[in-house]
Amino acid sequence: MAGLGEMIRESQIWKSIFRHPMPVDRRNRIVVMLTNFFLHLHPVSIKKQGIALSYTWCMGGVTFFLFLVETVTGVLLMFYYRPTVEWAYTDIQMLRDVHSLGILREIHRWAAHAMVITVWLHMYRVFLTGSYKPPREFNWVVGVLLLLLTLLLSFTGYLLPWDQLAVWAITVGSNMARAHPFLGNEGPGQQLLTLGGVDMITNASDARFALLAARDVGEETLNRFYILHCIAIPLGVALLLAIHFWRVRKDGGISGPL
Amino acid sequence: MTHGITDAQFFVMVSSFLGPFYLMLALTNGVAALYLWQTGQSKTWFRSPAIAGQRVAITNVLAWLALAILFVLLAGFSSSGNGHWMPALPEAWREAINQSTGPVVYSAGTTALLVLLYLFRSFFVKPAVAWSILNLMFLMLGLSMTDRDFYEIVAKPDNVPIVMLIFLLAFFTWLATHRAVENDRRMERGEPPLEKLDNEKVLVWPDLVYIELICMIALVAFLIFWAIALPAPLEEPASSVKTPNPSKAPWYFLGLQEMLVYFDPWMAGIVLPVLVVVGLMAIPYLDFNKAGNGYYTIKERRFSYLVFQFGFLEMWITLIVLGTLLRGPNWNFFGPYEHWDAHKVQALSNINLSDYFWESWLGRSLPIAAAGSGMLEKIGTILVRELPGIVMVLGYFIMLPPLMALTVFRKFYMRMGFIRYMVMANLLLFMASLPIKMILRWVLNLKYLIAIPEYFLNF
Ligand code: HEM
Numbered sequence: 001m002a003g004l005g006e007m008i009r010e011s012q013i014w015k016s017i018f019r020h021p022m023p024v025d026r027r028n029r030i031v032v033m034l035t036n037f038f039l040h041l042h043p044v045s046i047k048k049q050g051i052a053l054s055y056t057w058c059m060g061g062v063t064f065f066l067f068l069v070e071t072v073t074g075v076l077l078m079f080y081y082r083p084t085v086e087w088a089y090t091d092i093q094m095l096r097d098v099h100s101l102g103i104l105r106e107i108h109r110w111a112a113h114a115m116v117i118t119v120w121l122h123m124y125r126v127f128l129t130g131s132y133k134p135p136r137e138f139n140w141v142v143g144v145l146l147l148l149l150t151l152l153l154s155f156t157g158y159l160l161p162w163d164q165l166a167v168w169a170i171t172v173g174s175n176m177a178r179a180h181p182f183l184g185n186e187g188p189g190q191q192l193l194t195l196g197g198v199d200m201i202t203n204a205s206d207a208r209f210a211l212l213a214a215r216d217v218g219e220e221t222l223n224r225f226y227i228l229h230c231i232a233i234p235l236g237v238a239l240l241l242a243i244h245f246w247r248v249r250k251d252g253g254i255s256g257p258l
Numbered sequence: 259m260t261h262g263i264t265d266a267q268f269f270v271m272v273s274s275f276l277g278p279f280y281l282m283l284a285l286t287n288g289v290a291a292l293y294l295w296q297t298g299q300s301k302t303w304f305r306s307p308a309i310a311g312q313r314v315a316i317t318n319v320l321a322w323l324a325l326a327i328l329f330v331l332l333a334g335f336s337s338s339g340n341g342h343w344m345p346a347l348p349e350a351w352r353e354a355i356n357q358s359t360g361p362v363v364y365s366a367g368t369t370a371l372l373v374l375l376y377l378f379r380s381f382f383v384k385p386a387v388a389w390s391i392l393n394l395m396f397l398m399l400g401l402s403m404t405d406r407d408f409y410e411i412v413a414k415p416d417n418v419p420i421v422m423l424i425f426l427l428a429f430f431t432w433l434a435t436h437r438a439v440e441n442d443r444r445m446e447r448g449e450p451p452l453e454k455l456d457n458e459k460v461l462v463w464p465d466l467v468y469i470e471l472i473c474m475i476a477l478v479a480f481l482i483f484w485a486i487a488l489p490a491p492l493e494e495p496a497s498s499v500k501t502p503n504p505s506k507a508p509w510y511f512l513g514l515q516e517m518l519v520y521f522d523p524w525m526a527g528i529v530l531p532v533l534v535v536v537g538l539m540a541i542p543y544l545d546f547n548k549a550g551n552g553y554y555t556i557k558e559r560r561f562s563y564l565v566f567q568f569g570f571l572e573m574w575i576t577l578i579v580l581g582t583l584l585r586g587p588n589w590n591f592f593g594p595y596e597h598w599d600a601h602k603v604q605a606l607s608n609i610n611l612s613d614y615f616w617e618s619w620l621g622r623s624l625p626i627a628a629a630g631s632g633m634l635e636k637i638g639t640i641l642v643r644e645l646p647g648i649v650m651v652l653g654y655f656i657m658l659p660p661l662m663a664l665t666v667f668r669k670f671y672m673r674m675g676f677i678r679y680m681v682m683a684n685l686l687l688f689m690a691s692l693p694i695k696m697i698l699r700w701v702l703n704l705k706y707l708i709a710i711p712e713y714f715l716n717f
Contacts, residue, residue, distance in 0.1 A: 042466065044461065047456065048457070049453045049455075061473065096492055106488070107482070110488070113416075113419040116510050120423075124570065130551045130555075132542040132545075137543060138542075165502075169505075169507050172506060175523065176514075176523050179527055188713055189713070258551070
C-alpha cells in the first residue's frame with residue numbers, strides 16, 4: 001500500500017496537479033500555502049489568537065461554508081424546479097415525495113436559516129471585539145452589505161415553493177414597499193409626484209411594483225425572485241465576499257490587541 | 259400541525275423528541291462532571307449536615323452528576339409517551355404565566371432582565387452560574403413541550419431556528435462577557451488582555467486548516483441530522499383568496515412587522531430599516547474610541563457597547579421573538595401556553611394626539627377646512643390641526659441634538675465635530691423613537707403624534 005501511495009505521489013499527473021510535496025515538514029507546510037489555489041486565501045502563518053475558537057467563534061468561516069452548501073444544493077435543486085405558477089408547487093411536492101431526492105430541499109432550507117443566524121453571530125463577535133475599528137472600518141461596511149444580501153437571498157428564496165406560507169410571507173413583506181415615502185402608492189408625499197395633473201406613482205408604477213413586477217405577488221414576481229435568488233444576488237455576494245476576504249488579509253489579518 | 263390527532267397520540271409524538279432531548283442533557287452534564295473531575299477542577303461548594311457522623315462535601319462534580327442522573331430519570335418518564343407520567347409544568351403555573359404576560363410585561367421584563375445581567379455580569383459569567391442557567395433554560399423548554407399550544411408554536415419547522423438562535427445567543431453572549439469581565443479585571447491590574455498572551459505565530463497548515471476541516475465535517479453532520487429530523491414545510495398551494503391569519507413575514511423580519519404595531523409602514527417598513535443599515539455602516543466612523551480594538555472588553559467602551567446591545571439584543575432580537583412566538587391571529591398577543599384563538603378580541607381604543615389636544619383639552623372639535631376650499635387652505639388646516647404633534651416631533655429632532663451637545667454629549671461633540679455628532683445624535687434619536695412610542699402607547703393609548711391620513715403621513 002505504501003508503495004502504491006508513493007507511486008501515485010511520484011507520478012507526473014499528481015505532480016502536475018499538486019505543485020508541492022506533502023506538507024509534512026516545516027518548509028513544505030509553508031510551500032503548500034503559497035502554491036495551492038484554495039489555500040492561498042490564507043496567510044502562511046497566523047497569530048495563535050486569530051485561530052482561537054473562543055475569539056472568532058469561527059462564525060465568518062461557518063457562514064462562508066454555509067454559503068457554499070447553499071450554492072451546491074441550490075444548483076442541484078435547480079435541476080428539479082421550474083419557476084412557473086404551473087409547475088413550481090408540484091415540483092417542490094415532487095422533491096418531498098420522490099424518495100431518491102432525499103433531503104436535498106431540507107438541507108437547502110435549514111442551511112439558509114442557519115446562515116442568517118451565523119451571519120448575525122459573526123457581526124456580534126466582530127462588534128464585541130471592536131474589530132471594526134481602524135484599519136478595518138471599510139471591511140465592516142462590506143460586511144453590512146453582505147448581511148443585507150444574505151437576508152435578501154433568504155427572502156427571495158422563501159417565495160419559490162409557491163405555497164400559502166411562501167406567497168403570504170412575501171405579500172406581507174413586500175407590502176411595506178407600498179408605503180415608501182414618495183415612491184410608494186400609499187407612501188407619504190406620493191401625491192406630490194404628478195405630471196400635468198396625472199399621478200406618476202400608482203400601484204402599477206411604485207416601489208412595490210418594481211419589486212414584484214406586478215400589482216400583486218404573481219407569475220412575474222416568481223420569475224423575478226427566481227432570477228434574483230439564483231443569479232443576481234449570489235453573484236453580488238460572491239463579489240463582496242472576495243473583497244471581504246481580501247480586506248481581512250490586507251488589513252493585517254484577524255484583529256488582535258496591539 | 260397537531261390538528262386531528264388525539265392527546266394520546268400527541269404525547270407519543272412529543273415523547274419521541276423529549277426522550278433523546280433529556281438524554282442529551284444528561285450526557286452533557288455527565289461529560290462536564292467527568293471533565294472537571296479529570297482535570298482536577300473539582301471545587302467544594304459546601305458541606306452537607308452530618309449524615310451518620312460524616313459530612314459529605316458537595317462539589318461541582320457531584321452537582322452536575324446529580325443533574326445528569328435527574329435528566330436520565332426525566333428521559334425515562336418522558337419516553338413513556340403517557341401523559342400522566344411525562345414531566346410537565348403544572349397547569350396552574352402555565353395559566354399564571356399566560357395571564358401575567360402581555361406586550362408590556364414582555365418588553366419591560368426583557369429589559370429588566372438584560373439590565374440585571376449587565377449590572378451583575380461578573381456574577382452571571384461564573385461557569386457554574388451560567389451552566390445552571392443554561393440547564394434551567396433547557397429544562398423549561400423540555401417541561402413546556404408537553405403543552406400542546408406551546409409545542410404548536412415552537413416546533414413549527416420555520417420557528418425552530420429561532421429557538422436555536424435564543425440558545426446560541428445566550429451561549430455566545432456568555433462567552434464574550436466572560437472574556438470581557440476577565441480582561442477588564444486583568445487590565446485593572448495592569449496586565450494585558452488574554453488575547454495578548456496568544457501572540458506567538460503558528461503555521462496555518464496544520465493548525466488552522468485542520469480546525470476548518472473539523473468544523474466543516476461537524477457542520478455537515480449537523481445539517482444532515484437536522485434535515486432528517488425535521489422535514490421542510492410545504493403548505494397548501496398558493497391561493498390569493500385564502501388569507502392566512504396571522505400572515506407573517508419570514509421570521510428574521512418579524513421585528514419589523516412587530517414595529518407596525520407602533521408605526522405606520524413607511525416608518526416601520528422603510529425608514530427605520532434603512533436607518534438600521536445606515537446606522538450599522540456608520541458605526542466605525544462614529545465610534546472614535548481607540549480602545550478595545552481586538553479584544554473583548556466592556557469597561558473600555560461602555561457607551562458603544564450599551565448602544566449596540568440595546569439595538570441588537572433589545573430592539574432586534576426580543577422583538578423577533580415576540581413577533582414570531584407570541585403574536586397570533588390578528589397580531590394579538592398570546593401567552594406561551596395560550597391557544598391561538600382567532601376570535602380573541604382586544605379592545606383597541608387608541609387616540610391621536612390631535613384628538614387629545616383639541617377635544618379633551620381645548621374642548622373643541624378638530625378644525626376642518628370648509629367644503630370646496632382650495633388646496634392651500636386644506637393643507638393649512640391640516641397643519642393647524644396637527645400643530646401640537648408637529649411641534650413635538652420637530653422639537654425632538656431639531657432641539658434635542660444641540661441640547662445634548664451642550665449637556666450629556668459635551669465631550670462627544672468636541673471630539674467628533676459637527677457633522678459626525680449630528681449623524682450620531684439623529685441615529686440615536688431615531689432608535690429611541692421606538693421605545694418612546696411604545697411607552698406612549700401603553701401609558702396614554704396614543705396612536706399617532708402626527709396623524710395626516712390624507713397624505714399617508716402618520717407618525
Ligand atoms: C455572508 C456573510 C459573511 C461572511 C461569509 C463573512 C466571512 C468572514 C470571515 C471568514 C472572516 C475571517 C474572520 C472570522 O471568521 O471571524 C471575516 C472577518 C470579518 N468580517 Fe465578515 N463575513 C460576513 C459578513 C460580515 C458582516 C455582516 C460583518 C459586519 C457587519 C462583517 C465584518 C467583518 C470584519 C470587520 C472582519 C474582520 C474581523 C477581524 O479582523 O477580527 N462580516 N468575515
